[in-house]
């Protein structure tokens with residue numbers, strides 16, 4: 221508590237000084253406007269000072285700045301008991317929100333009858349004075365002190381989080397949205413308002429006559445909008461669902477129809493928008509005074525969810541939180557108390573949910589419970605109760621025990637704490653915007669903005685491409701895909717540096733006008749040192765170069781590209797993501813060779829590769845097949861390089877590739893698993909040196925070596941040559957053998973997933989691998 225005491229008139233001495241610093245905040249200007257009644261827009265956030273239609277930065281009201289002088293006089297010198305007699309002011313400059321101001325007063329004169337005259341100045345951080353003047357005060361006669369914290373707190377009813385999200389969402393691509401039955405002014409107005417703010421492109425689905433009549437009644441022009449005539453509510457809902465299937469809509473918005481009618485079309489098992497996730501509703505609330513968004517779930521759909529349903533409800537909310545920019549959302553599973561009590565079933569479920577999250581059954585956030593409302597959102601309450609938790613006091617998401625309690629929390633916040641609420645239904649193939657008749661414009665816009673975030677997968681892909689046939693004997697080609705349009709361009713390039721410069725040459729055509737802020741690189745080998753994405757400094761590049769002998773087909777080219785990209789974009793941040801990193805959760809038995817220990821310690825171990833591919837697949841499993849996220853999964857990445865990975869609970873527990881990307885499955889030109897005795901034989905009986913053996917194993921073996929024809933699976937599949945057939949048979953045989961071994965390691969198998977050029981495209985290989993399984 222701040223206690224101030226004064227200096228009575230008798231003790232004041234000429235030259236005495238006091239000062240205070242104060243950061244100007246937009247809230248201060250709002251409080252001033254409210255208490256003084258001065259609503260001059262130049263002092264208000266978002267005010268338009270010059271009438272050009274654009275919001276200007278608010279200017280601190282001069283009398284508010286001057287009031288800071290009175291604070292120093294009243295609190296410090298002379299302090300409590302001081303009364304103004306007069307103050308003259310000269311305003312020399314202006315302050316804005318964000319400026320730090322320093323107020324200084326200096327006693328210039330003492331006069332009879334307790335009068336004291338102070339020179340007063342207010343300066344900005346750069347020392348420039350913005351106010352100068354002189355204060356004459358009646359100083360206190362006797363010693364006094366007071367406690368500042370005795371004042372009541374003030375909360376300004378602003379919704380800064382929504383304002384910020386809307387500002388950030390408006391420049392994003394507008395989301396094509398099927399608006400179902402917008403045939404009353406509220407729902408049509410909400411859709412048109414969101415379109416005006418470039419959040420959605422509405423497709424109006426419903427009774428066309430009624431929609432047009434509503435447009436006339438509201439005096440709005442509906443020409444720019446597509447209207448799809450659907451005579452009844454249920455036909456309109458079904459048509460909206462169809463628009464999503466056709467890829468024409470990325471969200472559905474409820475208009476003037478019963479929520480049940482809309483949801484019935486969405487959850488329809490045949491042709492609806494169901495995923496394996498349960499549908500749930502999330503309220504996102506901007507609560508005045510709270511420094512972050514607060515999400516509450518489920519206040520609208522699941523009445524009394526059971527444990528497994530709560531898993532989906534939490535996961536939906538975490539996914540939305542992440543889409544809204546909360547990196548690791550903190551989830552408080554609420555009950556009436558924060559200890560597990562068998563008489564309160566919600567406490568037992570909360571504890572189970574927290575444990576499930578620890579074990580990876582809920583992902584992407586931190587889940588803790590049971591927590592009571594006070595210690596979920598208030599740090600002091602959590603501290604007082606001695607709760608040690610990353611969530612307590614800081615919850616982003618409140619998971620309520622049931623619909624009634626969630627609904628009450630959300631409504632209390634809206635109507636008692638003046639929160640603004642937007643909401644979405646999640647868990648379907650696309651977000652469903654459910655606004656309520658009570659929503660104001662900001663709430664409606666926020667719900668649409670949430671849908672834009674929920675539907676966007678972070679940064680948008682503007683173009684992709686690859687270089688093919690990088691060899692002196694073939695015509696090298698650059699293939700670029702952009703918005704469904706594919707272009708194939710012949711390029712002059714014999715090596716990776718040439719290929720990269722061809723790519724960079726196109727970058728300007730593709731992204732003209734944009735600057736490159738960052739470049740992400742796949743780097744195959746991270747060794748023991750690099751287990752997470754790492755910025756590529758000269759020192760890091762040096763260390764990665766030492767790993768080139770362990771991945772001669774990849775590492776040197778990866779690093780050549782890094783250096784070419786640094787030269788092309790010197791100001792961009794360059795990040796390496798490692799193929800080995802995902803496998804660092806392997807148990808020792810997978811990673812070691814049965815060699816003397818010193819070799820393991822020196823880094824001679826099974827690293828495993830294709831980790832970026834496996835990590836992506838694992839994240840997609842969690843997103844699209846949550847039931848499998850904690851399952852036993854084998855992923856077969858079958859491309860020119862080929863390997864398999866055993867995944868349990870989303871983590872790699874084994875890989876067929878080893879110290880180098882040679883081991884395991886046979887590949888396009890690599891041998892895969894081989895008896896090391898073969899290499900000794902080659903050295904001892906054929907006099908082959910390391911380079912010759914490396915060339916044989918990396919470039920002349922695998923499908924190419926066995927078939928004697930080509931490394932390319934497409935050509936082998938079309939060939940009648942028996943050696944081609946045998947090469948494919950060997951490929952399939954080794955995959956099946958590894959699959960058996962991995963299933964044993966996992967203690968069973970819940971799913972086998974294929975990826976890579978062969979895995980994705982060759983139905984024949986998939987069929988032969990799975991035959992009889």
Ligand SMILES: Nc1ncnc2c1ncn2[C@@H]1O[C@H](COP(=O)(O)OP(=O)(O)O)[C@@H](O)[C@H]1O
Nearest residue numbers: 858859860861931932933934976977978981982
């Ligand atoms: N339709 C297809 N049928 C069979 N194999 C295919 C098909 N399309 C691509 N492939 C094979 O995929 C392999 C290349 O896989 P890919 O993952 O693109 O390569 P990389 O490992 O070099 O990234 C080649 O053997 C190619 O023949």
Ligand SMILES: CC(=O)OP(=O)(O)O
Nearest residue numbers: 829830859860861881
């Ligand atoms: C590690 C590896 O083999 O990679 P790729 O499949 O790209 O050759």
